[in-house]
């Protein structure tokens with residue numbers, strides 16, 4: 001029997017998502033259905049699918065509620081190939097906007113909305129660029145795999161980081177090299193992280209620091225989705241890696257230019273260690289209905 005799915009299409013700096021509300025957790029899509037929806041030729045087309053479900057209806061949501069009982073809503077996130085991801089920095093801003101505009105949640109200026117994710121509860125606030133999300137504590141994930149991308153002259157060492165999901169950041173020689181990389185192919189990582197990784201390629205802007213703000217340009221190949229116009233957690237990982245490479249005195253505020261626009265990254269101390277926050281726009285562009293097989 002066919003089911004009709006009412007969906008909203010949204011994006012954050014061109015990283016695009018199909019969102020739908022399933023408050024009681026009745027509509028668990030299969031990986032094949034998600035891949036069909038995300039197909040840019042035969043489906044709606046998107047980098048990922050986000051289901052809005054109340055945390056109490058999912059086992060992972062129960063963990064979110066144990067962490068923060070205010071995390072009523074869970075961001076059930078899927079990559080374009082149907083695989084599950086722990087977190088999505090652009091997606092969570094778009095998700096919060098979707099919750100607000102659907103009348104499912106409220107968020108006044110200065111207030112915080114905690115959202116359950118597989119990477120832990122994430123706090124979202126409004127800000128001048130749209131929304132800011134505290135991505136929580138970050139860590140070096142220990143690996144420095146050699147990364148080889150098509151059309152690049154040599155393999156380069158990457159830096160593994162965890163910002164709730166896994167990333168490997170690679171510094172390239174210059175903008176020419178960044179433009180030349182063919183990210184329609186999955187970059188080859190040696191050794192390959194068992195859980196896979198999103199791979200970010202970065203170059204500094206000239207100058208790297210202006211008015212106290214670090215500036216980089218980034219392209220990304222996302223695990224499970226391919227090259228995207230932006231990746232929020234990837235931008236955070238790229239800024240953290242660049243600050244790490246720059247050494248003492250490097251700034252804690254960064255502007256990351258991606259093919260779909262610009263996002264902001266900020267590192268700040270908290271009682272439980274340094275956190276990294278991401279800010280940027282969140283747009284809802286159209287609504288539609290589709291028949292699920």
Ligand SMILES: N[C@@H](CCC[C@H](N)C(=O)O)C(=O)O
Pocket residue numbers: 015048079084085086087088089090091165166198222223224225228230231232233234
């Ligand atoms: N586009 C997202 C990241 C989505 C998940 C990622 N592909 C993964 O598998 O970890 C972002 O904006 O952070």
